[in-house]
Amino acid sequence: MGDIAVVGIDCAFPGAAGVRAYWDLLMSGGAGIGPVPRGRWEARDFPAVGDSGGFVDDVDVFDSDFFSVTPREAAAMDPHHRLLLPCAWRALEDSGRAPGELAGTETGVFVGVMGGEWGRLTMSDLTRVTPLLGSGSSAGMAANRISYHFDFTGPSLAVDTACSSSLVAVHLAANSLLAQECDTALAGGVNIVLSPSLGLVYGQLGLAAADGRCKPFSADADGIGRSDGVGLVVLRRLEDALADGQRVYAVLRSSAVSQDGRSNGMIAPNRWSQERVLRAAYRRAGVTPDQVAFVEAHGTGTVLGDAIECAALGSVHGVPRDTPCAIGSVKGNLGHTEGAAGIAGFIKTALALHHRIVPASLYADRENSRLRLGERGLRLLKSPTRLPRGRNTAGVSSFGMGGTNVHAVLGSAPRSPKATPVRARAATEAVGVFTVSADTPEALRRNLAAQADAIAARPKGGAAALCWSSNRIKTGLPHRFAVTARDTGELVARLRRAVTLRTPVSPDAAVTTDRPWGRPVVAFLFTGQGSEFPGMTAGLYRESPAYRRHLDEADEALAAHLGASVRDVILGGEDPAHRPVAVQPALFAVGVALARTLASVGVTPAAVLGHSLGEYAAAVTAGALDMDEAARLVVLRARLTAGLPPGAGMLAVAAGAGELAPALAGEPDVVAAALNGPADTVLAGPLDALARIAGELAGLGIRAGELPTAHAFHSPLMAPVAAGLRAADVRCARPALPVASARFGRMLRDEPLDARYWAGQIEEPVLFDDALAALVRDLAPTHLIEIGPRPQLTGIAVRGGRVGGAELLHPAPGPEATARDLAETAGALYRCGVDPLWEELYVPEDRVVEPLAPYVFSSAQRYWDRLPAPAPAGTAPAVSQPPAGTAPTASQPPAAERRAGPEAATGAGPGDPVLLAVVEAVTEVGGYAPERVVREARFHEDLGFDSVMIMQLKNRVEARLPRVGEVSVQRLLPALRSVGSLAEFLDGVIMARSA
Structure with a gap:
């Protein structure tokens, strides 16, 4: 055997x-x-x-x-x-x-x-x-x-x-x-x-x-x-x-x-x-x-x-x-x-x-x-x-x-093989995402408390293995919790804090949801030049094996064309501006590596939008350019840019293009290079002309600031670079994802991302505001994730009113970013319905199953061995009463325990007789209290109806609503999505018969 x-x-x-x-x-x-x-039998009656x-x-x-x-x-x-x-x-x-x-x-x-x-x-x-x-x-x-x-x-x-x-x-x-x-x-x-x-x-x-x-x-x-x-x-x-x-x-x-x-x-x-x-x-x-x-x-x-x-x-x-x-x-x-x-x-x-x-x-x-x-x-x-x-x-x-x-x-049991020695960690334990899921908000609170108590009883130490175990075990139910932690003390504190919240989804979330009813729609926004800084993403590179792997791959692809590694520029303390040829490749590498890291964690975008240089990483993510081709183009772009004469720059202005028209009329060499929002415009041109405009705007009380670049991107001064790109032989493919083009200010249709596209892209203005508006209008994203070394575009989107209710996330938000920020991003998306590939967040040594407290079920409902008599049609069900000394039968859970639909759902009122008849029939067949049977309650998932109950429901509805007549099961089945959909169907049948 x-x-x-x-x-x-x-x-x-x-x-x-x-x-x-x-x-x-x-x-x-x-x-x-x-x-x-008590309730089994009376011992005195059976002395033997x-x-x-x-x-x-x-x-x-x-x-x-x-x-x-x-x-x-x-x-x-x-x-x-x-x-x-x-x-x-x-x-x-x-x-x-x-x-x-x-x-x-x-x-x-x-x-x-x-x-x-x-x-x-x-x-x-x-x-x-x-x-x-x-x-x-x-x-x-x-x-x-x-x-x-x-x-x-x-x-x-x-x-x-x-x-x-x-x-x-x-x-x-x-x-x-x-x-x-x-x-x-x-x-x-x-x-x-x-x-x-x-x-x-x-x-x-x-x-x-x-x-x-x-x-x-x-x-x-x-x-x-x-x-x-x-x-x-x-x-x-x-x-x-x-x-x-x-x-x-x-x-x-x-x-x-x-x-x-x-x-x-x-x-x-x-x-x-x-x-x-x-x-x-x-x-x-x-x-x-x-x-x-x-x-x-x-x-x-x-x-x-x-x-x-x-x-x-x-x-x-x-x-x-x-x-x-x-x-x-x-x-x-x-x-x-x-x-x-x-x-x-x-x-x-x-x-x-x-x-x-x-x-x-x-x-x-x-x-x-x-x-x-x-x-x-x-x-x-x-x-x-x-x-x-x-x-x-x-x-x-x-x-x-x-x-x-x-x-x-x-x-x-066979002895486990010796674990691989854990690599040295700087000063902190590895971070993980601890997840818990439950069937109701109150059940989530109950299970958070149980986990907190169980973990508090353990010896203190790192939390990564516990987090990984929770990702394997405590997922899959509709109400979700996720929080990051490095050690058990921090984890217990955050769990206990969540228990006290009205909606225990995340102790730090500004916006929470009771239940993720659908999968989130995620869009990636790729940051352009100007977001670089010394040591960008160094903390993430140090702590995340996935990011380390993808950045090394991007660096290898760039090195084949640049002849040198950009990894040191990205991670070192040197200001990237001191090596101008490496700045654009370095930012491209960070963008591609972050996007691929998120993809490896199971976070895939529904659409992408890149700002200026960020469009190259967006094109790779969308499948329009492969890594090697994009790396070649970015290096070419960087070298052509480095060959431009000095004396040009860019100016960020807190005003719209219309307000700036008078100032621009007096400086014909200056153009609006980026239209980022109603009050976010970037100007490009000669430095002396930009200085004069800055002085004029200051007198008008309009804020303006010089950007850290030596070139006038997205202006006629980039013509030599555009010419070099136009002569390139670009191998591109049809994007596999929708692309919002900041060059055209709309969603791409059939335009190829070929040499002509990239040539026009560097000398024409960035129409970011229009592109973001098109993306939000067409896809209605629930989450906007900025891809770059620090946040820029999400702030612009908020100021421009283009967020549309989406949650804003960033896996590497600035100099202090670590693997915790990547984990927070995965946790936020998990809470809203994404099922991440958690393994990518952990080193192999932390992928060890740790015992967790078992699921704590509700004890509010009790049933025993006496049944209610079958209710005749047209009457509300009597709640069964147990004999003296027994536990109560079929007691209803408190309001917090009900999960028949969103909290905003309403039941039937006296002015809706068809819905009222359906609710009464459902309460008879299922034995529910009437207030439990709300309009949005789904028959299978929320009310537990099976085919036998559906037949009983059909008979009771027909008895209550004689004007419906007899409705075949085949006609009825499509309407059995929810209590409300059944009532709407029956109302339509009555109206059709009346006509």
Whole structure:
């Protein structure tokens, strides 16, 4: 059998909600046994069953909104299903993956579940049977419901072999993985003690413990104590898990299943069958029994069961060995979790191998001498025992009451290869972007608090690996948070600050959104000459491997034509103006490298706009010029410019071209070289003429400043450069992206970016304001990202009123820019709907999966085992009332928890009878409170409607609106986008019939 990796775990057992709590319970020797909770049954009515057992807290809690399940369906669902759904989500998160990533994949689901008690309790009253109850009462739907809600297309099946069900499910999942039926599998089991019926059976068979406690292998053992429990593990082929860098708790080396056959009774255990399944599992694993360090036994605490199991274990493991084989049973801590018993032992064993310590066996201090453990080479652990370094092997047994036995062999996870030494970091830790997503703003706040508490409990240190882990795991839900951090102290502070905000999207965002309803539209604005400065982007180059790689590539392309590197000009302390031939190539290199870095992070523009020299980098980004061709042209442009005579320059003026017309009329050699905005104009011409104009403007109170350039770009004085460019042989292509041309002041149509374009571009004025206006008008960008060594164009756009509501970003905003600014840009776009390629922000040493706090679901909604009667057509649904002493049923979440649409949505009013009829029908079918069903609520995503509910909705709408008549499902389906769209469609049908 091939090796299977256990990469994710989640569970909830009596006294232990979650994996960490479970391990703490085992290591402390605790027991989760307590009185029967209110609402299960009255213990006084069933004295033979006893008044205690193992019960999971709040099994009636279910975040139905998160899983898009209507209140009416949630109330009809078997509680086993409700426990499994959040458990599956958390287990997948624990495996280091966002659950949504697996949607549409052949992920398998294998669930052990014993019996069909919910169906017996709810389907016996035929007057209350509904389609929802029919699907909700099927034990076979336990796995199918996970596959449906997570959109998994691999094998999906429920297994019932009585008490061995969940470990048999693990066996089947492993074989499915090895057969290549799936690449990831969820396996485990669930059990809820819904009634005392099976306890009565145990009592009549003499198998029930008087105090409701299992005491495995103890002299005090007197039978079974029943318990709740749910546990799931995520399994993958070992080679796949290692290739994907997933944490491996333990390795499932083999498993075997057998049947007692015709033995000494249908429900009695069989020693020889147990021996056979043990030997078969070890044989398949390629190990001998003496190599097994410990066995998690079935160990129910019944006199007969313990005796037969110990005889089998001793026969197999009692070979000559240096130390006895340790045995134990988690049932001493939890009780017998029946359908979940095998997974409880499996998880305990995986955690023991992971932590390299085996918890003590509860009740080991009063070992049953009649079991002759010492003679058989076995021992009970009276205290936790440390496992030796290296590879350890353990076994897990689970035996079904009907004779189906299973044994699994687990081994230690392989040692991780030594990490590559971390490169030296100057004075700070690497920066990362910590992400959290949730289904509602309130859920986001709740999960931010959970992450803050969990990280605060960790040792202080760098935050990059935690951030990278969050990017892999905590994404995919509609309400998003992202914040940058270098260390855990900073991260905790920023998380806690976000929790206190009204909208916890970003603690520093000036503008926040509740929910990104669509993907952002991003435009790149490429800065031109005049933005250069000594050491530009040096901090980003030092900290970002991606930017370093792309700048080196641009430098290499330029060096082939320039004959020298511009990297030193870019990064050094020397003023670029001292090497004029290198200034333009250096700015081009920065622009291309920044754009390509953003692209490598997954940020791609919908359009580009370049200002003057920036048009070359824009052309490369749009695919109109390749890197080498653009580098050749930029170097040619720089050399031709350097050959111009001195005595010219440029003047930035805070006025429009119209205001400057009188001054320009008196200086015919000066022209408006750049029309950047209504009050942003750049003049170019001879220095003496510019000085005279500056003096005249100063007298008028108009601000003007000389630009740091020795040439009059975009004026007739550039004619010699234009002539040289015009003679160049330019290889260009049709742009792959829309280009806003600052030469033409509009979006490019079919004009090629050839030699004629670049010649005209350097001697004609820059029409930036018109080009930006065209870009905003045609594409309505949500984000404008400036590409250059410091912000210039975004300020011009704001002053000119051309932003159009777009958010302004810059990945390298000035001399102090570092990798944090690039990370902030990625985080801002993530919050609005972009899914970045996060790996590019981190060095390989930081791409290590760190454990994060699991998703915290809402506890506002509670459902239990009494259903509302079906509501007759034309009446509002009655909220089901639980019997005395039980938890409330289908309680509605607070307003902050609702996610039926934007906050501005409104419901139906008395003046809109069609919409009111639709809302009433939806509340009947779904069981929602009327105020929850707003106009913008979507039937599938927000209200959880399926095809059965749609048919019920159709019937109720037709009954409420007789003038609609009968509408076919085919006509109705296109209108079922939202509550409002359905009302509009029905209103149109009524109007058409009236006409």
